[in-house]
Amino acid sequence: MNVIIIEDEKPSARRLQRMLKSLDVEAQTMLHSVDESIDWFKTNTHPDLIFLDIQLSDGLSFEIFEAIDINSAVIFTTAYDEYALQAFKLNSIDYLLKPIDEDDLKIAVDKFRDRTPQKQSVTLDFNDIKKLLVNPIERDYKKRFSVKVGQHLKLINIEDIECIYSENKGTYVFTNEGRNYLLDQTLDQLEDELEPHVFFRVSRKFYINIKAIRDIVSYTNSRLEIKLNHYKEQQIIVARERVKDFKNWLE
CATH class of the missing domain: 3.40.50.2300 (Response regulator)
Structure with a gap:
């Protein structure tokens, strides 16, 4: 076929x-x-x-x-x-x-x-x-996450998230308050849920929020390094095969 x-x-x-x-x-x-x-x-x-x-x-x-x-x-x-x-x-x-x-x-x-x-x-x-055909409905992208904190559920609005990343088989959101929270979904499962004009998957490990970008620096092998406003735990590198799409996304 x-x-x-x-x-x-x-x-x-x-x-x-x-x-x-x-x-x-x-x-x-x-x-x-x-x-x-x-x-x-x-x-x-x-x-x-x-x-x-x-x-x-x-x-x-x-x-x-x-x-x-x-x-x-x-x-x-x-x-x-x-x-x-x-x-x-x-x-x-x-x-x-x-x-x-x-x-x-x-x-x-x-x-x-x-x-x-x-x-x-x-x-x-x-x-x-x-x-x-009528006008397309507005896509119902994710507006917030609910995460478990102890015995409580905390709501995190999408606009408060700097990045979403995977580490040690877990998926985490990092907020502009400098906090990490564990999610139930994988990065792959989030692909259709995140607003594509706001979030971009720069590598297998990271989605970043365009509003959280502080600086973009040239990196080895034609790649780019992203510096966010508050997240500093790991380097965020745009995979070489995604650099062109990333630049288009920025515009």
Whole structure:
């Protein structure tokens, strides 16, 4: 099965890729914008199945289908409300509501696999679907964490967090008060819960809050070192493969 992912939020794309791999589905190609997708479809064999985000960084993904004649099957990954999802149902389009649930993903993949060869491709009237879409709802990103402190639960607002990091198999938040608190989730589990314009995963160990950055310094091997307002327990190094995305994120 030839599968591609079109998703502008790279952490979400990587998470979906990992989830698909657990279902023995290899998504080798990930595209992140309308323009990049159009260029790719012009020079590559079209896939059997596309996992398609609706709203990309440079426009609606429907623009891809307006520019290129594509007959691939489509599973939408969307944050649109119930009326738009109802429209997808009426047009026999599979969809997954973000954040994507593993069980829902398996059902969607099984539904595709169960199709007869004659029905593997689909013809979708994207203009009609576009008209049925309402404005996307605001993504419900994490607003606060509840952490256990002794016999009490403490609420920590997202804006009070400088960074989130992993250490000794635990995940911790560090607040602008200089305190560490243990979380129940892993960094991977937080990928779809953190506002991407506020938090960036600079390495396997760290998410940082853009408002907490005090300084950015060149480091060895084309990497960068981040200095936060209060966190000084470990060096925070932007992994080399993430430097370009990090610079784009800053802008």
